[in-house]
Amino acid sequence: MNLPRPPQPIPGARSLFSLDPRMAHLNHGSLGAVPFPVQHAQRLLMDEAERDPRAFAAQVPTRLRLAREAVCPTIGADADLTAFVTNTTTGVALALHSLDLSSGDEIVTTDHGYPSIDFNVAAYTRSRGVVHRVAPVPLDASDDEVVDAVLAAVTARTRLVILDHITSATARLFPVARVSATLRDRGVPLLVDAAHVPGHIPADVAAVGADFWIGNVHKWAFAPRGTALFSVAPHRRERIRPLVESYGQASGFPESVEFHGTDGYTGWIASPAGPAILSQLGLERVWRHNSELAAYGQAVIAKALNTDPADLGRPSPLAMRLIPLPEGVATTQEAALALWQRIRDRLRTETAVNCWNGRGVLRIAAHVHNGAEQYERLADGLPGLLAE
Structure with a gap:
């Protein structure tokens, strides 16, 4: 799988947030993040x-x-x-x-x-x-x-x-x-x-x-x-x-x-x-950055898990992407919640894990406070975590 290139960070954008830098916040879609101003x-x-x-x-x-x-x-x-x-x-x-x-x-x-x-x-x-x-x-x-x-x-x-x-x-x-x-x-x-x-x-x-x-x-x-x-x-x-x-x-x-x-x-x-604040950062620039970063994150994690998302590689304006989890993983909502907690505790990464129609899925998101290294870190650690 050829990985897309991640976008360049938007200068100064990460400093707008009070998010804990020890945690990779790859789930902006759930609760958002409120900038300092x-x-x-x-x-x-x-x-x-x-x-x-x-x-x-x-x-x-x-x-x-x-x-x-x-x-x-x-x-x-x-x-x-x-x-x-x-x-x-x-x-x-x-x-x-x-x-x-x-x-x-x-x-x-x-x-x-x-x-x-x-x-x-x-x-x-x-x-x-x-x-x-x-x-x-x-x-x-x-x-x-x-x-x-x-x-x-x-x-x-x-x-x-x-x-x-x-x-x-x-x-x-x-x-x-x-x-x-x-x-x-x-x-x-x-x-x-x-x-x-x-x-x-x-x-x-x-x-x-x-x-x-x-x-x-x-x-x-x-x-x-x-x-x-x-x-x-x-x-x-x-x-x-x-x-x-x-x-x-x-x-x-x-x-x-x-x-x-x-x-x-x-x-x-x-x-x-x-x-x-979005307007000051440049809406078009933010939208492009976020969709490209989400696509990169999806590709790098899917490659690590050897799964094939239906929309992998397709152009999309969305800054949220889905990665199917391996068969047998998170096949109930209770199991999905337990996996979400393990990813937080062990990999220090906030994601969204769900069971949709009996299939475990991982949802990631991207905004201007995220960087390519955060998705790479999740991709490095997730296969071993699932193998346990």
Whole structure:
């Protein structure tokens, strides 16, 4: 196997983070990493709130609106159709809460979906007698095959399709715009789980045209954790019902979703500082660096394990890549969790290990704080660890 060349590090990028240098953080996709300037921006807001809590609280709705107006252009979303929420899971719960489905109606997801999304769908369907249909999508499916698989699960009773833009467990890029257009012609609403999109790849919420779009800003776009954007189509705006009715209720969406009186808003207000750092580093340069480094990491680890990822060597904008583990390794989620812990403890490397459809898979990620030597270190140590 001919290894691709890793990219040159972006000068000064690693010094932006407080990550433990003794650990190789190859799992940026799970929790992200907050740069020093963003930490500082939030800390200043926390200090301001403690100096005069009542005055700070009175300014929260306005400052949330200004923060939304600053961040929404980075994802191509209308700030008046978008609200801050804690994470994608919360956004999915909010979308389901705003639907009026009844017994016999159907919700369609795929077998690449995120577990907590399925938890919410399961709870909703149980309480209302709604049917949950899961569309199987092969790991190596082409875009055409993804579209066909989703549409094959859609029936006359389908009232919502939930589709990942970038899948979490399997690191796949799904053609959400194509699915959106087809479902729109059929009158079927679409919810796009874009948890991994902001800051990772170019985003254009308006162009996708989904009924609901939810993306985490705290994963790849450097915002404080607990920062996501929930965006809706214009015809959905008046139908959004907040999970908790509070002081923003009278203003309607998005304020009704965002403002609950006493809450910790400093992360949302500080969130524009995250995408601003990406812009200063150069978005195109960051995207190119990250995708090339992830491809290198995938290749060097796959070579060490003698496995063959379906997308190995294929051009991809993604900064997350999947490496199938040898047969018999991590064949349950419990075994996958145990292997993740061993990799952390023994190889001092943070990764994501999952069991997908009975097959153990290793997911790696790359951002500007990573370097080629970290993937090489994992490749050197992993075969021996698995052999034990």
